[in-house]
Amino acid sequence: MANLxxxxxxxxxxxxxxxxxxxxxxxxxKGILNKYKHSMPFKVVEFSRELGVPVLLDKDMEDHKSGFIxxxxxxxxxxxxxxxxxxxxxxxxxxxxxxxxYDKEYLKKYNKIENNILFDKEGDKNPEMDxxxxxxxxxxLVPEYFFKEKYNIKKHSDEEIKKIAKYFxxxxxxxxxxxxxxxxxxx
Ligand SMILES: [Zn+2]
Numbered sequence: 001m002a003n004l005x006x007x008x009x010x011x012x013x014x015x016x017x018x019x020x021x022x023x024x025x026x027x028x029x030k031g032i033l034n035k036y037k038h039s040m041p042f043k044v045v046e047f048s049r050e051l052g053v054p055v056l057l058d059k060d061m062e063d064h065k066s067g068f069i070x071x072x073x074x075x076x077x078x079x080x081x082x083x084x085x086x087x088x089x090x091x092x093x094x095x096x097x098x099x100x101x102y103d104k105e106y107l108k109k110y111n112k113i114e115n116n117i118l119f120d121k122e123g124d125k126n127p128e129m130d131x132x133x134x135x136x137x138x139x140x141l142v143p144e145y146f147f148k149e150k151y152n153i154k155k156h157s158d159e160e161i162k163k164i165a166k167y168f169x170x171x172x173x174x175x176x177x178x179x180x181x182x183x184x185x186x187x
Contacts, residue, residue, distance in 0.1 A: 019135045019136065019138075019139040021033075021101075021136055021139045021140055023101075024101040024102055025101065029051060032047065032050050032051060033047070035050075037143065040143075040146055040167060040168055040169075041090075041141075041167070041168055041169035041170075042094075042140060042141050042143075042168070042169075044090050044093045044094050044097070044140070044141065045093060047097075048078060048093055048097055051097070051100070052075070052076070053069075053076045053077065053078055053097065053100055054077055054078070055077075055078045055079075055080060055093055056077055056078070056079045056080070057079075057080060057081075057082040058079050058080065058081060058082060059082040059083065061079075061080075061081040061082070061083070062081075063081075063083065065081055065114070065115070066080065066081055066084060066088060066089075066092045066115050067079055067080035067081055067089075067092040067093070067096060067115060068096070068112055068113060068114040068115060069096040069099050069100060069107065069112070069113050070107075070111060070112045071107045071108065071111050071112070072111070076100055076107070078092075078093055078096040078097070078100075080092050080093060080096075087169065087170055087171045088171070090141065090169060090170065091137055091141065091170065091171070091174065092115070094136065094137035094138075094140045094141050095115070095130075095133045095134060095136070095137040096113075096115075096133070097136065097137070097140065098132060098133030098134070098135070098136030098137055098140075099113045099129065099133050101136065102129070102132050102133065102136070103129050103133075106126075106129065113126070113129070115130070138174060138177060138178065141168055141169075141170050141174065142168045142170060142174060142175065142178050146168075147164075147168075147178050150164050150167060151164060151178070151179065156179070158172075161175050161176060161179065
């Protein structure tokens with residue numbers, strides 16, 4: 001398998017702590033989020049589907065690709081690489097939803113936002129868009145209020161990070177980013 005969820009090592013930035021994921025949502029989208037945001041792990045596929053953005057699996061996608069969002073005939077679809085690890089795919093879907101909310105103008109113009117290696121700055125054609133999509137994804141999958149409840153700085157250890165990652169069903173790397181954030185700013 002090309003990418004194990006727990007060995008992702010390409011996050012290169014520390015993200016800001018507070019990211020309001022509802023900023024671009026309509027009232028009805030906020031209503032849908034409200035249905036899902038109270039239980040973890042976050043049901044990202046169901047959430048996406050309910051927004052009207054079906055998630056499709058592509059079994060023939062190249063190894064280095066994680067997925068894309070496409071606007072086709074006025075309908076959005078997220079397509080992910082079936083051969084990637086489940087945790088990676090969860091993050092990809094959340095990331096693409098970030099594009100769905102923030103980059104509609106771009107999508108209307110170009111129809112598609114494709115991701116190769118997500119955090120590869122060199123190969124990233126839209127670093128600003130991707131950075132924002134990552135912030136969105138992290139806040140969606142590991143909401144600040146849940147994270148603060150779960151994470152105890154006194155118990156900080158690799159073991160503990162793995163446990164929290166399991167709780168949110170994300171890679172340890174995503175939690176490591178949250179922790180870094182909190183070392184910087186949270187109290
Ligand atoms: Zn992207």
